[in-house]
Amino acid sequence: MDSLLALLKKKSTGQGSFALENIKCDFFISDFDKPLLYTFAPFGEASADTISWGFEFGKNLDVNVIAISLVSNESWYQDPELYELALNLGKLANFSEILGYGGSMGGFGVSVYSNILKIDRLLLLNPFSTLDPNIIPEETRFRWYQRNLEWDSRFNDGAITCSKGVVVYDPLFKLDALQAKRFKDFKLVKLHGVGHQIPMHLNKLGLLKRLVIDFLNNGSDFAWFYKASRNRRFYPGYFAWMQSQENIHLTQRRKATITKCQHSLKKLISSKPGVDSVTGKDIDFIRDLALDNESKDLMKAKMLMEIALKLRPEGEFLKMKVSSYNKRLDGPDL
Structure with missing residues (x-):
């Protein structure tokens, strides 16, 4: 001191x-x-x-x-x-x-x-x-x-x-x-x-x-x-809390909607090309959507590009873009 x-x-x-x-x-x-x-x-x-x-x-x-x-x-x-x-x-x-x-x-x-x-x-x-x-x-x-x-x-x-x-x-x-x-x-x-x-x-x-x-x-x-x-x-954490008991606004109708959206996100993130209806063209579409958002909404671009990378983990261009977005967006963890 x-x-x-x-x-x-x-x-x-x-x-x-x-x-x-x-x-x-x-x-x-x-x-x-x-x-x-x-x-x-x-x-x-x-x-x-x-x-x-x-x-x-x-x-x-x-x-x-x-x-x-x-x-x-x-x-x-x-x-x-x-x-x-x-x-x-x-x-x-x-x-x-x-x-x-x-x-x-x-x-x-x-x-x-x-x-x-x-x-x-x-x-x-x-x-x-x-x-x-x-x-x-x-x-x-x-x-x-x-x-x-x-x-x-x-x-x-x-x-x-x-x-x-x-x-x-x-x-x-x-x-x-x-x-x-x-x-x-x-x-x-x-x-x-x-x-x-x-x-x-x-x-x-x-x-x-x-x-x-x-x-x-x-x-x-x-x-x-x-x-x-x-x-x-x-963001998966959003859906997780929205379905928790801490959310006093969670009606049955809202729960059904949240569950549907959560399922769609999980499917998109966890699927592999050619499985569960996610194809190579789908991945290209997500990649291009991320690129379209670079100048408008960098956070959205990063999230979309990370989804594309999870679906195509060998993609060097996707890896490069995610790394670039992280350098521009990410700060030290608080």
Whole structure:
């Protein structure tokens, strides 16, 4: 901890890591005229011997990063040592802008410390605002933590943040929607039909990197996001969640439609040329459709070309195109 605080006090640059009793922190300070991005790891992403969640991603985006994770999830960021660290960082961190990023439990962590850290803007993906049953009695997840942690403490509620920002969530998932809507004056961005774990789904859909870059640049137009997210109909995870019990909007009629679409996608992906009515001409059609979308919708082009490659795994041109699309679209996994 002292090494990071010394850098900030002297306004020096450097990179390193340190561990407190239950806190792991990785930091990269390169330019005080650039933003500082705090990242807080979601539940289950912490490890004492690995790089903290979000650190490499932020570093590769050429911003200053302080990435915080928990050695044990049992505290839900309600650690006195983290509070002390946050107080010191709030006094010493002097950058062009202070930003915060977190998903799920990490969304709670970064928002509940945002006032202390003096964070200007937050990007929250399916965040928890609180587990306090007095505030959200409908919340049924993480019952042990509800019962055993002190939810009347200063770490009670991330939604009382003074920061502004963006919340991305699935409005079809009732519990996530309840949590997301508590962040007043935030821009609410909806990703329908994927449930929880929004960072993972965004990464697989190829949308995460651009979303974070837009956030860093203070972008406010999400028309591109809604257009690109329509491609989730090519994403198996979309159909899987839409059929789950978490989808309270799943009527029998909708279930039949989803099952039909899911079956068609599975058939298209798993079939081989000449089997199940998929022919070489069909593969050529999918390839050409991908090429037609290169300049209009690169994410759709990638998904279509990946389907063509699965049907024709020996295709060198298909391999080359998929690799090219990945280089243009994919960012590090967050």
